[in-house]
Amino acid sequence: MESVIDRACAAALYAEGDAALDTGASLLAASPEADAEAHRRGEEFVRRAWERGWHPADLVRYVRRELDERRAALAATLIAAETARYAELPPRWRRQLAELPPPVERNRPDRFGYAGDLLELYRVLLRLPAIEPAGPPPGAAADPHRPPAADEPRMLTRIRALLAKAEATGFPEEAEALTTKAQELMARHTIDEALLATRTHSRETPGACRIGVEPPYEGAKAVLLDAVASANRCRAVWNEDLGFSTVVGFEPDLDAVELLFTSLLVQGTTAMTRSEAGQRAGGRKRTKTFRQAFWMGYAQRLGGRLAADAHRITAEADTSADGGGGLLPVLAARDVAVADTAERMFPRTTTTRLRGVCDLDGWNHGTEAADRARVRGPGGARRGPDGEIMA
Structure with a gap:
């Protein structure tokens, strides 16, 4: 299963053009057993975005600008899955997550089209530039000088x-x-x-x-x-x-x-x-x-x-x-x-x-x-x- 995902990513993410995407999408579409791992790979790309200074709203906005609303909704789905593993999130992150597009249905009947969308999104996430941090990433230790978050005043x-x-x-x-x-x-x-x-x-x-x-x-x-x-x-x-x-x-x-x-x-x-x-x-x-x-x-x-x-x-x-x-x-x-x-x-x-x-x-x-x-x-x-x- 891992080799299928590695081959699909190698074919689609590190080359330009639709032909490379089609090759990677064909590999994923033909391997239903690799679906869960393919999504976990996407969550890993999202986690790397946090390390580069990005926040949920930034990421969805950027994907919408670079691709379209459909892939922005797919990014929101990965973001929701990745951030669900944190016990606590900063208040601004919680507000951003509440305003994200609704999640999309995974592995819809058009498996080839869905796999192509997924890999095209991964291309964008892989090439995200690092930006100035605006607050700690999720899971980081709280600032001891900042009072604990409370409900909105x-x-x-x-x-x-x-x-x-x-x-x-x-x-x-x-x-x-x-x-x-x-x-x-x-x-x-x-x-x-x-x-x-x-x-x-x-x-x-x-x-x-x-x-x-x-x-x-x-x-x-x-x-x-x-x-x-x-x-x-x-x-x-x-x-x-x-x-x-x-x-x-x-x-x-x-x-x-x-x-x-x-x-x-x-x-x-x-x-x-x-x-x-x-x-x-x-x-x-x-x-x-x-x-x-x-x-x-x-x-x-x-x-x-x-x-x-x-x-x-x-x-x-x-x-x-x-x-x-x-x-x-x-x-x-x-x-x-x-x-x-x-x-x-x-x-x-x-x-x-x-x-x-x-x-x-x-x-x-x-x-x-x-x-x-x-x-x-x-x-x-x-x-x-x-x-x-x-x-």
């Missing part, structure tokens, strides 16, 4: 509920009020966590998470994520080739970034659809240039608003904290820790200028949508008109 549950209502409403004014309230809660939560860490002499250090930046218009979406990260005292570094940004920060701030960025994408998409409907009613067809300009205008304006509101909220909190003046040194120390961690993880980042915006209507509609979103954050910096982000 009540504050984050409230924030999640507010943002869900903002995404669902059809009234821009209501969405604005709900999103503003959610971000204010995020700001208070971040500040409370910082002050608590200082009082308890916490030795917790910044961590990291990866957030998918999906096409189309991924450049503008990366600018938006960078703005949200900065507003929540985090650093974001975009990897365009692999389709994600790595966000570095303290755990409560990383949760805030994930929640707010996801919600702003939903709200932005809704606003863009509404704007395009108005354009079509006026006799203009929907265009790629309109949508590109919309997302850039939306991201740029939100970056400016987040930065301005961040300064105000932090100043107000500093005035009331411990009789005044006690908060800024605490936040500054955490900012330095985040910056140091980001520089260690990414010592060779570059600055990318995003250009190509040539539709004034799209830009104006995007900035108006950003004005309606009108969110606030606890810290950050203003972005220039060229959309500079770390990459």
